[in-house]
Amino acid sequence: MSELIKHSAAQLADKLAGGEVSAVEVTQAHLDRIAAVDTDVHAFLHVNTDEALAVAADVDSRRARGEQLHRLAGVPIAVKDLIVTIGQPTTAGSKILEGWHSPYDATVVKKLRAAGMPILGKTNLDEFAMGSSTEHSAFGPTRNPWDLDRIPGGSGGGSAAAVAAFEAPLALGTDTGGSIRQPGAVTGTVGVKPTYGGVSRYGAIALASSLDQIGPVSRTVLDSALLHEVIGGHDPFDSTSLTDPSTGLVEAALTGNVQGMRIGVVKELGGEGYQAGVEARFHESLELLRAAGAEIVEVSCPSFNYALGAYYLIMPSEASSNLAKFDGVRYGLRVLPEDGPMTIERVMGATRAAGFGDEAKRRIILGTYALSAGYYDAYYGSAQKVRTLIQRDFDAAFAQADVLISPTAPTTAFRLGEKLDDPLAMYLNDVATIPANLAGVPGLSLPSGLADEDGLPAGVQLLAPARQDARLYRVGAVLEAMLEESWGGPILAKAPALERVDTVEGK
Amino acid sequence: MAAINRDDVAHLARLAHIEMSDQELDRMAGELAVIVDSIKSVSEVASADVPATSHPIPLNNVLREDVVGHVFTAEQALSGAPDAEDGRFRVPAILEEES
Numbered sequence: 001m002s003e004l005i006k007h008s009a010a011q012l013a014d015k016l017a018g019g020e021v022s023a024v025e026v027t028q029a030h031l032d033r034i035a036a037v038d039t040d041v042h043a044f045l046h047v048n049t050d051e052a053l054a055v056a057a058d059v060d061s062r063r064a065r066g067e068q069l070h071r072l073a074g075v076p077i078a079v080k081d082l083i084v085t086i087g088q089p090t091t092a093g094s095k096i097l098e099g100w101h102s103p104y105d106a107t108v109v110k111k112l113r114a115a116g117m118p119i120l121g122k123t124n125l126d127e128f129a130m131g132s133s134t135e136h137s138a139f140g141p142t143r144n145p146w147d148l149d150r151i152p153g154g155s156g157g158g159s160a161a162a163v164a165a166f167e168a169p170l171a172l173g174t175d176t177g178g179s180i181r182q183p184g185a186v187t188g189t190v191g192v193k194p195t196y197g198g199v200s201r202y203g204a205i206a207l208a209s210s211l212d213q214i215g216p217v218s219r220t221v222l223d224s225a226l227l228h229e230v231i232g233g234h235d236p237f238d239s240t241s242l243t244d245p246s247t248g249l250v251e252a253a254l255t256g257n258v259q260g261m262r263i264g265v266v267k268e269l270g271g272e273g274y275q276a277g278v279e280a281r282f283h284e285s286l287e288l289l290r291a292a293g294a295e296i297v298e299v300s301c302p303s304f305n306y307a308l309g310a311y312y313l314i315m316p317s318e319a320s321s322n323l324a325k326f327d328g329v330r331y332g333l334r335v336l337p338e339d340g341p342m343t344i345e346r347v348m349g350a351t352r353a354a355g356f357g358d359e360a361k362r363r364i365i366l367g368t369y370a371l372s373a374g375y376y377d378a379y380y381g382s383a384q385k386v387r388t389l390i391q392r393d394f395d396a397a398f399a400q401a402d403v404l405i406s407p408t409a410p411t412t413a414f415r416l417g418e419k420l421d422d423p424l425a426m427y428l429n430d431v432a433t434i435p436a437n438l439a440g441v442p443g444l445s446l447p448s449g450l451a452d453e454d455g456l457p458a459g460v461q462l463l464a465p466a467r468q469d470a471r472l473y474r475v476g477a478v479l480e481a482m483l484e485e486s487w488g489g490p491i492l493a494k495a496p497a498l499e500r501v502d503t504v505e506g507k
Numbered sequence: 508m509a510a511i512n513r514d515d516v517a518h519l520a521r522l523a524h525i526e527m528s529d530q531e532l533d534r535m536a537g538e539l540a541v542i543v544d545s546i547k548s549v550s551e552v553a554s555a556d557v558p559a560t561s562h563p564i565p566l567n568n569v570l571r572e573d574v575v576g577h578v579f580t581a582e583q584a585l586s587g588a589p590d591a592e593d594g595r596f597r598v599p600a601i602l603e604e605e606s
Contacts, residue, residue: 103583196563210562237577239569240562309546320523327524329598334589337526341603345524353526361525366539368519369511382549384559389552391560423538424545440563466564 001036001499002029005166009075009223012169016063016074023056023063023074027118030076034120034167037498042142043152043162044121045081048088052076052118059116072226073116078168080159081122082129083214084203085109092205093125093137093155096355097332106203107238108172108214108231115230120168123158127357128323129179129207131155132429135420136359143416144187146456146495150413153183153429159217160187165498170227171217176207177311178409178433180215181445185408185459188447188491190476191217192224193433195466196440197242199228200235208318209240211311211437219492221446221476225253228469244467252470256477259293263475264401268304269432275411277451278458282407285448285460288482289405289475299400301393303386304435310386311434312427313370313379320367326355362423391439398465403475406432408445408459436463444472446480447491457491511543512536 004026007015015021031049038044059074084090084102086109091097105113112119126136134142134157142157144150145165152161159171160183173180175193184191192215199214206212216227232246265286270279290296328334328351329344335354337346356364370379397404409429419426436443441463448460460479464471484490513536520527520535527535581594590597 100587103579103586236569236571240564240566242564303552306549306552309549312542312546313549324523328589329596330584331587332589336599342599343603344599344601347599348524349521349526352524356525361527361531362535362538362542364523364525365516365519365535366542368523369515369539369543372519372522378550379547381559382553384561385553385557386549387560387563388557391563424541427542438563 001033004029005033007169008220009072009169009218009226010220012075013071017071023059023118024053026074027052027056027076027120030120030168037165038167040143040148040498041145041161041165041167042140043123043158043165043167044078045091045124045139045158046088047121048119051087052120055116055118062116070115070230072230074118075170076118076120076168077112078120078123078159078162078171079109080125080156080171080173082125082174082205083109083172084205085119085122088119088122090122090205091139092129093127093139094355094357094360095138095333096326096351098138100332102203104203107200107235109203111231123156123162123171125158126155127360128205128319129155129174129176130319130359130363132178132182132426133419134158135416136357138357141416144413145498146188147413150415150456151186153186153409153413155179156183156217160184160189160191163189163217163219164492164495169219170223172231173215173217174204175213175215175437176211177315177437178430180217181433181443181459181461182409182429184217184445186413186457188457188495189217189219190221190224190444190446191215192228192444192472193436193442194228194232194469195242195442197240198244198246198442198469199231200238200241202235202237206322208315209322210318211315213437219490221444221473221480222250222253224444225249225473242467248470249473253473253477256474256481258289258475258478261294261403261475262297262401263289263294264297264299264397264404266304266397266404266406267298267300268302269406273410273428273431274407275451275453277453278407278409278411280452281449281458282460285479285483286405288486289479292478292482297401299397299404301390301397301435303389303393306386307390307435307438308427308431310383310390310438311430312366313383314387314438316363316367317370317380318367320364320371323360323364326352359423387438390435394435394439394441394465403471404463406461408432408461412451412454412456412458432461441466442469442472444476446476447483449483449487449491450494511539
């Protein structure tokens with residue numbers, strides 16, 4: 001195993017700029033790591049070896065010619081397989097898109113290419129990003145690098161596990177209700193959901209359009225800031241894209257200081273249902289922030305108690321509409337009915353029956369129900385009102401605090417299969433991350449430590465007002481530095497080695 | 508709010524164009540009943556005086572010049588099609604033929 005894979009993206013960027021290593025060496029080291037551990041971890045659905053090495057070689061030759069390159073040029077990255085890429089398949093974790101190749105690149109992928117970042121491959125996810133464990137992938141679950149019998153979170157378990165297992169220094173995720181932040185928490189990595197509209201969604205296969213956001217996945221707060229600045233900014237191809245420039249995030253991470261900041265503990269995001277070890281690590285983070293000069297205040301957001309209900313009405317409603325396009329006509333699978341008349345309607349029914357997994361079907365049916373005549377006002381209409389109440393709670397909370405803080409997920413990683421037959425228990429994993437999506441505010445998760453009862457990572461979540469993403473990095477970097485000092489190094493240094501030690505039996 | 512039953516699920520599955528076996532309908536009805544029961548609490552707090560929010564950040568309509576922008580070639584557009592002919596998507600019959 002090359003020591004190169006242990007470096008952060010920022011460290012790799014410095015070594016590349018200083019000519020200590022080449023982009024080809026860095027990329028090859030990560031491809032070797034993928035070859036060594038991904039049979040066990042299964043973070044990747046596709047490995048993009050040839051193109052990644054070609055991009056790295058191009059960066060090396062441009063650097064040798066003295067060209068001015070982007071700071072992250074030559075730093076490789078993994079991309080969640082919900083984001084379309086030319087030259088690689090995009091499946092969304094679904095049988096209905098198996099083998100499909102997009103004829104265009106997502107805007108964020110274009111930005112990675114422009115920065116000269118080799119794309120290592122596409123990472124696993126719950127089908128169409130519907131899930132909290134990656135177990136709903138049609139291509140088998142990803143495993144948590146901390147314990148291969150446990151879930152890596154979801155839906156972006158592949159991106160989080162790839163980064164946690166040192167298969168990639170950076171990854172892209174998407175977050176509709178916590179799909180970047182919750183996997184970050186349970187794998188001991190960092191993940192950020194930017195302000196709604198802060199990063200273009202053009203080319204991200206839509207789950208719930210009023211909630212979806214693309215964001216960075218990394219091992220350090222600074223690395224997420226570096227990636228966030230690459231992918232952020234206005235895009236005329238996404239009508240919900242904000243016109244604000246994506247700047248000041250790296251500077252915020254580098255000059256972090258919480259002296260005099262008010263940090264609000266959300267009363268409703270803790271207590272019952274939260275694992276003791278998760279809460280213990282959370283309270284230690286609060287003590288560290290207090291010691292660094294922050295003022296810790298308690299805020300109450302009573303409408304958050306209805307956030308999960310509102311989310312599980314709005315998200316399936318929008319998903320049922322967005323997934324109507326998978327009809328066996330323009331792309332993906334087509335399945336013909338076994339008997340009877342061969343009409344398009346029956347072909348659609350057979351195609352969608354065979355192509356969608358159980359969770360996708362559950363959510364399409366639930367969304368169709370919530371949007372039905374006679375139920376619309378009671379369900380979808382009410383959920384949209386709850387959304388207003390949640391926004392008002394955030395407004396009131398941010399009048400008392402500069403950032404809010406909570407545990408990211410109520411528990412550490414659970415065992416594969418443990419919640420697969422109980423959809424409602426699975427949904428409860430997202431209880432602390434969902435409010436940010438409903439209100440469009442940015443959120444960051446970073447590791448808070450290991451829970452005493454199981455030795456598995458827990459996460460702490462920071463939330464900031466819309467368009468104030470820089471505050472997340474400012475506070476996150478300070479907290480990360482203090483935590484790492486208390487641990488004597490990064491949390492992932494405590495993760496088990498994954499490479500199988502080949503022992504040669506004496507003959 | 509009425510509970511969701513098996514007939515509802517069968518109707519919804521038809522609306523959503525997803526064929527379902529009897530077994531699947533039974534299971535889906537049971538699971539959805541539990542989920543619907545747990546999320547219907549939203550109507551408790553959604554009083555008439557609260558306005559609805561459809562979008563987290565206020566948006567303005569986006570306009571652009573009426574000129575040809577990015578377009579796919581017919582070949583690109585058809586590249587992922589399950590069936591195509593003469594530069595067009597090929598689909599099964601829309602209407603059932605009378606026999």
